[in-house]
Amino acid sequence: MMWLAWRQHRKQALFAAVGLAALAALVIPTGISMRNAFTDSGLAACLRGLGTTEFLRGDGCDSLSDMFSGRYETLATLSMLFVFLPLLVGLFWGAPLVARELEHGTHRLVWTQGVSRMHWAGVKLGLVLAVTVVAAGGYALMVSWWLGPLNQAGQSRMAELSFDVQGIAPVAYTLFAVALGVFAGTVWRRVMPAMAAALVGFLALRLVVLVQLRGNFLPAHERTFPVIGQERPNPTLGDWTFSTGIKNAAGEVMSTGEQIQCGPAVAGRPDAICAPYGPGAYNFELYQPAGNYWPLQFIEAGLFTAVAAVLLFLAVRQIRSRIA
Amino acid sequence: MNLALEAHSLGKRYKRNWALRDCSLQVPAGRVAALVGPNGAGKSTLLNLAVGLLRPTEGTLHVLGRRPDGDRDLLDRVGFVAQDTPLYPDFTVSELITMGARLNRRWDTPLARDRMEQIGIPLDRRVEGLSGGQRAQVALTLALAKRPELLLLDEPVASLDPLARREFMQVLMGSVADGDTTVLLSSHLLGDLERVCDYLIVLQTAHVQLLGGVDELVNEHKALTGPRRQRADIAGVAAVIRESHTDKQTTLLVRTNGPILDPAWTVHDVTLEDLVLAYLAYPAPGRAVLGVAK
Numbered sequence: 088m089m090w091l092a093w094r095q096h097r098k099q100a101l102f103a104a105v106g107l108a109a110l111a112a113l114v115i116p117t118g119i120s121m122r123n124a125f126t127d128s129g130l131a132a133c134l135r136g137l138g139t140t141e142f143l144r145g146d147g148c149d150s151l152s153d154m155f156s157g158r159y160e161t162l163a164t165l166s167m168l169f170v171f172l173p174l175l176v177g178l179f180w181g182a183p184l185v186a187r188e189l190e191h192g193t194h195r196l197v198w199t200q201g202v203s204r205m206h207w208a209g210v211k212l213g214l215v216l217a218v219t220v221v222a223a224g225g226y227a228l229m230v231s232w233w234l235g236p237l238n239q240a241g242q243s244r245m246a247e248l249s250f251d252v253q254g255i256a257p258v259a260y261t262l263f264a265v266a267l268g269v270f271a272g273t274v275w276r277r278v279m280p281a282m283a284a285a286l287v288g289f290l291a292l293r294l295v296v297l298v299q300l301r302g303n304f305l306p307a308h309e310r311t312f313p314v315i316g317q318e319r320p321n322p323t324l325g326d327w328t329f330s331t332g333i334k335n336a337a338g339e340v341m342s343t344g345e346q347i348q349c350g351p352a353v354a355g356r357p358d359a360i361c362a363p364y365g366p367g368a369y370n371f372e373l374y375q376p377a378g379n380y381w382p383l384q385f386i387e388a389g390l391f392t393a394v395a396a397v398l399l400f401l402a403v404r405q406i407r408s409r410i411a
Numbered sequence: 412m413n414l415a416l417e418a419h420s421l422g423k424r425y426k427r428n429w430a431l432r433d434c435s436l437q438v439p440a441g442r443v444a445a446l447v448g449p450n451g452a453g454k455s456t457l458l459n460l461a462v463g464l465l466r467p468t469e470g471t472l473h474v475l476g477r478r479p480d481g482d483r484d485l486l487d488r489v490g491f492v493a494q495d496t497p498l499y500p501d502f503t504v505s506e507l508i509t510m511g512a513r514l515n516r517r518w519d520t521p522l523a524r525d526r527m528e529q530i531g532i533p534l535d536r537r538v539e540g541l542s543g544g545q546r547a548q549v550a551l552t553l554a555l556a557k558r559p560e561l562l563l564l565d566e567p568v569a570s571l572d573p574l575a576r577r578e579f580m581q582v583l584m585g586s587v588a589d590g591d592t593t594v595l596l597s598s599h600l601l602g603d604l605e606r607v608c609d610y611l612i613v614l615q616t617a618h619v620q621l622l623g624g625v626d627e628l629v630n631e632h633k634a635l636t637g638p639r640r641q642r643a644d645i646a647g648v649a650a651v652i653r654e655s656h657t658d659k660q661t662t663l664l665v666r667t668n669g670p671i672l673d674p675a676w677t678v679h680d681v682t683l684e685d686l687v688l689a690y691l692a693y694p695a696p697g698r699a700v701l702g703v704a705k
Contacts, residue, residue: 195464197514200510203482
């Protein structure tokens with residue numbers, strides 16, 4: 088059975104190997120040069136100097152990190168495209184796994200040989216899931232390593248899309264995509280509808296979790312700092328800030344989506360931008376602290392792995408008793 | 412009597428439609444049984460039930476003495492050629508034979524290779540490069556290489572041209588001539604099977620219409636012709652299957668249960684084809700007319 092599974096899916100395994108090699112060819116040289124620039128420009132030393140100070144006065148490392156981030160902006164944007172890799176794996180490995188057999192009728196050939204359906208399903212799913220974990224793990228490790236300096240320079244690895252291509256979450260997304268593709272294949276029994284269903288289902292759950300759930304998995308923290316003053320939050324802490332605004336002295340929200348700060352020298356002038364907020368006004372921001380990165384990764388990965396397990400169970404049930 | 416396949420009140424329903432209902436039949440071991448009926452009569456359903464691809468909705472089914480539920484002990488002993496002979500299009504013939512060897516405990520690789528050589532199908536040819544007739548031959552070879560006790564073939568020649576049909580049937584009969592293998596093959600055309608089968612099952616709209624050994628069935632059915640008259644009880648006639656009238660003459664196709672001695676009737680033998688056509692046109696589908704299975 089192993090022989091058959093390998094014979095049928097060796098092309099996909101080859102694609103995965105080629106894809107990972109291409110990724111490595113992109114990531115390793117640029118990653119090394121990025122790391123060198125990170126150290127040589129003095130940014131690394133500057134950030135070490137700042138440490139985890141919560142508030143800063145003055146420039147901090149902003150000019151260095153702006154320069155660094157500007158230089159590697161294209162690569163950082165490119166890395167966001169990796170968010171679609173799990174989907175591709177689900178569409179091209181997961182969806183056809185059972186659907187192609189059903190569409191071509193070859194399940195009638197293979198299920199009437201001397202192996203039980205459960206054995207067949209176990210070996211095929213086992214092989215594809217194992218290759219999936221290895222390929223997705225390789226991709227996640229490489230991208231996590233690659234984005235390291237950019238994360239430290241202020242592009243938080245907690246932020247949307249950045250979070251989604253690093254750590255262990257991508258492995259769970261890929262498992263989910265494959266399981267969804269397999270399950271859709273057992274329901275629709277044709278490759279194209281199964282791919283379409285997997286596409287829609289994957290994007291739907293990912294978006295709901297990203298937009299609605301992730302920020303609430305753990306309680307958010309609030310950080311405040313005065314409108315009139317010179318202390319501002321350290322932007323390189325790696326927090327995930329998802330809401331900002333200004334409150335007046337009484338705690339009423341005056342505006343959202345902006346933060347303002349005026350030095351004491353200009354604060355008294357009537358044309359200063361701070362003037363409308365009155366004395367005692369302060370900026371606030373709701374955020375997940377950088378320390379919640381791994382707990383959030385485990386929660387998100389656990390959620391998607393659990394959904395994948397349920398889908399696989401349902402797919403196996405379909406194979407065992409619903410399909411002829 | 413040793414039965415290769417035995418069904419009692421077997422039924423299979425898809426959503427609201429019964430594909431097979433109240434089906435009771437036996438196929439004695441060692442026979443070459445033809446399963447005949449129009450498209451949609453339930454032939455594929457019966458064969459898929461027999462090989463465990465489908466589960467019955469009601470009734471019982473025993474194949475080689477076991478219930479088919481997809482366990483490998485039974486699958487090892489049953490060869491199956493599915494409708495349209497599905498094969499992996501990107502596999503070579505040789506890879507398909509390897510696949511069979513890997514998936515079956517009982518597998519005769521030399522037999523498979525020799526047969527391919529005899530028929531002239533190159534082992535390194537991919538399935539997608541084979542003709543329909545060659546694909547059918549490969550599928551048959553894969554089923555035969557299991558050295559099955561029961562060989563099930565679902566419309567194996569439906570998509571083949573007449574020459575390929577004849578070749579396929581010749582190869583099939585040559586392979587099971589030893590009589591150790593029971594064969595059950597379906598077709599919507601009796602003509603494909605008439606010369607090879609010695610046992611007949613006629614399915615019509617999800618029901619068994621006729622069942623029995625070919626010789627017994629042919630012997631026990633007669634065509635009667637005589638002067639036109641209203642139907643009356645005729646000594647020796649168990650059932651009238653079909654009647655037709657002209658101005659002067661009445662023709663009956665009957666199942667007999669004894670000699671017909673009434674001098675008013677001329678008795679003719681019937682061909683298997685007449686018989687099948689008469690039963691397929693049987694006016695009251697739903698009642699199985701069971702022949703004698705000896």
